[in-house]
């Protein structure tokens with residue numbers, strides 16, 4: 001099934017950048033009229049008779065941050081490797097800025113900066129020396145551009161230090177700086193937040209938003225819905241090698257059934273009240289598929305399905321019965337529960 005969710009206006013995802021929401025929405029509207037920067041058409045890949053990628057299609061527009069979301073092993077890296085001609089598709093085509101990646105890789109890939117897996121950097125050399133080494137492999141990239149990319153990824157203050165003294169986040173950003181050297185129109189990042197601490201993730205998010213604000217398209221893969229939700233305009237969701245949905249991630253989340261967590265002074269009395277209430281469906285703890293961080297934040301919380309409109313009346317009923325409500329929290333669905341709502345409950349790795 002392929003669900004195409006109508007694109008909506010862009011919200012405040014780029015709050016760390018200098019671009020206002022209106023400017024961002026205008027840019028999104030303009031870019032809808034332009035030809036896509038990346039077009040993936042019916043791409044498939046079989047390895048030793050096994051279909052790893054099965055007929056996937058999507059477009060990425062100019063200046064768009066596009067999420068490629070799927071669980072481990074769903075086929076994200078294999079797809080990205082085909083996007084940049086590291087492996088050949090079994091069938092289907094990929095176009096970058098209108099150029100066929102398979103037929104004219106050099107012409108197509110001069111518009112692309114990419115990090116697949118961890119970029120190789122030399123620890124005994126400085127950040128600058130590493131960038132300079134890559135710059136020499138391409139034509140027309142001088143010191144000014146190296147300075148520029150170091151500034152973009154916020155490494156300018158440490159660019160002359162040895163890479164072995166860098167944190168993981170700094171190495172990651174140096175990798176992105178390298179990918180940016182040739183001023184690509186499309187930046188492809190495979191799970192860029194892997195291994196980063198919250199500060200590193202926040203910084204990465206901020207400058208990806210800035211790059212997009214300046215017109216670059218960014219294609220980011222992740223297995224974390226929350227990450228994609230914070231970063232991306234639109235998303236393709238991949239599972240078992242098939243794209244099961246394409247569209248606006250916020251709309252998808254809004255349409256997915258959210259859980260509501262309840263925390264009571266007396267959990268047993270609270271559970272009895274909720275179970276008796278026809279407006280509330282008390283969810284099975286194990287099947288609630290809740291985000292671990294939410295469960296940690298609310299230990300003892302009871303997961304339910306309840307319409308938002310009914311919550312005040314249910315809270316009032318609890319209060320009238322003398323059962324104190326400590327907290328009521330709507331939770332963002334996990335990738336797993338989003339899958340369930342997109343596939344109508346029938347998640348099947350084969351996609352059939």
Ligand SMILES: Nc1ncnc2c1ncn2[C@@H]1O[C@H](COP(=O)(O)OP(=O)(O)OP(=O)(O)O)[C@@H](O)[C@H]1O
Nearest residue numbers: 047052070071072073074075076077078079191223
């Ligand atoms: N060269 C290969 N030979 C056989 N199977 C492969 C090969 N490359 C990938 N696969 C299989 O294809 C599937 C998709 O792998 P892929 O690495 O693309 O997924 P992914 O979504 O990037 O996952 P992860 O986030 O864990 O890297 C997996 O089942 C993997 O085992």
